[in-house]
Amino acid sequence: MSHVLSPHTEAPSAASPGVPQTAPGGEHARAEELPPGTVTPGAPGLPGTLPPTLRDELVAFRRDLHMHPELGNQEFRTTAALTARLERAGLRPRVLPGGTGLICDVHPGLDDSRHDGRPMLALRADIDALPIPDTKTVPYRSTVPDRAHACGHDVHTSCVLGAGLVLADLARQGQLPHSVRLLFQPAEEVLPGGAPEAIEAGVLKGVGRILAVHCDPRVEVGRIGLRTGPITSACDRLEVALDGPGGHTARPHLTTDLVTAAAKVAAEVPALLARRVDARSGLSLTWGRLQTGHACNVIPQRAELSGTVRCLDLPAWRAAPDLVHAAIAELSTLYGAKSTVEYIRGVPPVVNEARTSELLQDAMTARRGSHAVEPTEQSLGGEDYSWYLEHVPGAMARLGVRPPGEQRSRDLHQGDFDVDERAIQVGVELFTAAALLGDGA
Helix, strand or coil: CCCCCEECCCCCCCCCCCCCCCCCCCCCCCCCCCCECCECCCCCCCCCCCCHHHHHHHHHHHHHHHHCCCCCCCCHHHHHHHHHHHHHCCCCCEECCCCCCEEEEECHHHCHHHCCCCCEEEEEEECCCECCCCCCCCCCCCCCCCCECCCCHHHHHHHHHHHHHHHHHHHHCCCCCCCEEEEEECCCCCCCCCHHHHHHCCCCCCEEEEEEEEEEEEEECCCEEECCEECCCEEEEEEEEEECCCEECCCHHHCCCHHHHHHHHHHHHHHHHHCCCCHHHCCEEEEEEEEECCCCCEECCEEEEEEEEEECCHHHHHHHHHHHHHHHHHHHHHCCCEEEEEEEEEECCCEECHHHHHHHHHHHHHHHCHHHEEECCCCCCCCHHHHHHHCCCEEEEEEEEECCCCCCCCCCCCCCCCCCCCHHHHHHHHHHHHHHHCCCC
């Protein structure tokens, strides 16, 4: 694997766009402390907590990103903001080859020569937004039409940035025991995600273990959801075209009835797959689009179907393309239609490695108490963080962002999605504790 990352030589000034010093409107953003009883004091003697001034700065940083969302592989402003802030802290970020996303290593003493060659612990954040409108009424609402940080990537980014700044301060004080890599990855929302290209660029070179969080509106702020083993699902995209000669609806026996063929494929392929894989694998094909025909008395010449294939475990995910191709071919042949199948690989499941999950649990317990870690179920959502775990052990925690007492959960990928910003402090302190309690080995 080649390491082709390039150093960023020109840093935007502190006044550059994307390097917020205050919250929108000129007032410092404030994130109130979590209320008494929500958390317990951190472990005595464990450094790396978040100072109030930095906490407020990170909230302002998150709001600035929220106001200026950028889609996958277009995150130039976000990358510039991160680069400038890390350089102000005395670090040397390196932008990824595509010009968006970056890595930044924090070494003991902030000295590259202090890296002893041991595998590093990496902290990963995704930095892209979604192509949907922001429907909230807040001062930091998106200023870009039909673009929104509706998945919490602005929070993930702020957490890893904050952890890097805290760890850099510990390094200056001689309290950072080993090197840590910050990884800000573009294009998570674009199948198969930006992770494969980042890996190809060498972001895992020297890394032995990797950590991440993902916002979860079902989990109350001050807590994380955690499990060992699969925590997300595989997700692929499927495009199917059925073709035939077409004809008159008065004479379906003289042609290929593509409407019936498409209906049978839509209904029976998922049922057929359910009998060809272990039910415990959770393989699920769901159609999102079926389009054919223009007139009530004309049998069309083409039908199109689009959908997703989701799967709970790796063996079934690896077998899914062949199974889907075979099932569609059998049914379309049965009804005399010619099928063309485009199976677009998405992402495998995120499978949390046991030792890394324990590290996250220990880190959260040290910061907030054992009650702040709750079990979580496997999600049917996809996450390209899974590609890193094909190379190194790692784990992802679900970061609670739901305000205490709020009954309605603002779901991900919706225009009204928002978070309790106190989650940023929780994420930073989780990452810093993990970096102090564990390493990349």
